[in-house]
Amino acid sequence: KQEVTQIPAALSVPEGENLVLNCSFTDSAIYNLQWFRQDPGKGLTSLLLIQSSQREQTSGRLNASLDKSSGRSTLYIAASQPGDSATYLCAVPGGGSEKLVFGKGTKLTVNP
Amino acid sequence: GAVVSQHPSWVICKSGTSVKIECRSLDFQATTMFWYRQFPKQSLMLMATSNEGSKATYEQGVEKDKFLINHASLTLSTLTVTSAHPEDSSFYICSASRRELSPDTQYFGPGTRLTVL
Numbered sequence: 001k002q003e004v005t006q007i008p009a010a011l012s013v014p015e016g017e018n019l020v021l022n023c024s025f026t027d028s029a030i031y032n033l034q035w036f037r038q039d040p041g042k043g044l045t046s047l048l049l050i051q052s053s054q055r056e057q058t059s060g061r062l063n064a065s066l067d068k069s070s071g072r073s074t075l076y077i078a079a080s081q082p083g084d085s086a087t088y089l090c091a092v093p094g095g096g097s098e099k100l101v102f103g104k105g106t107k108l109t110v111n112p
Numbered sequence: 113g114a115v116v117s118q119h120p121s122w123v124i125c126k127s128g129t130s131v132k133i134e135c136r137s138l139d140f141q142a143t144t145m146f147w148y149r150q151f152p153k154q155s156l157m158l159m160a161t162s163n164e165g166s167k168a169t170y171e172q173g174v175e176k177d178k179f180l181i182n183h184a185s186l187t188l189s190t191l192t193v194t195s196a197h198p199e200d201s202s203f204y205i206c207s208a209s210r211r212e213l214s215p216d217t218q219y220f221g222p223g224t225r226l227t228v229l
Contacts, residue, residue: 004155036220041203041223041225042222042223043118043205043220043221043222043223044156044205044207044220045220046217046219046220049217089155089156091156098144098146098161098209098218099146099158099161099171100146100156100158100218101155101158102155102156102157103155104153104154104155105155
């Protein structure tokens with residue numbers, strides 16, 4: 001059974017800092033991994049999707065890496081801004097189907 | 113493109129009543145829709161997967177007679193929480209996908225906050 005763990009559960013940083021969020025998964029037989037952003041009381045916004053054949057994906061100040069063999073992914077946020085404050089979720093496909101297995105998320109607070 | 117809406121965005125109901133939540137894909141036809149539930153400070157947990165015109169597939173531990181799912185068209189799926197109880201209070205999120213459009217992508221709705229008194 002696929003399990004996804006995200007560390008840390010919460011992170012508070014001053015504006016401008018670079019930071020790394022971590023995601024690990026137990027079953028490395030995945031075909032992709034996704035990072036999402038969730039604002040309080042809201043739905044999910046897809047940030048990055050990494051295919052299993054890729055090692056990283058970049059979108060603006062965000063860079064996500066994937067190491068399938070070790071079951072790990074990182075989300076790097078450069079030059080953080082208060083608007084980046086949200087919960088970041090990592091998800092992988094589970095059970096050989098389209099369904100997604102999510103981690104509990106990392107709640108990020110960027111202080112001005 | 114690929115917008116998913118949910119209605120209502122929040123609902124408060126009395127214990128024992130039934131509540132229906134709608135999930136619509138606004139600008140694409142969704143062959144598959146997913147229903148997730150999220151408790152405070154917890155992961156999103158998949159409840160069920162529904163394909164248009166067929167019965168939903170429920171995850172282990174989810175009562176299909178309590179959480180009725182209808183995917184009657186390619187743009188609409190509904191989740192009905194029957195005889196709701198306080199422990200059903202949660203944030204319900206749907207997502208939709210269309211394999212031909214983007215095989216690896218689920219488009220998520222904004223969620224529905226259910227509070228059962």
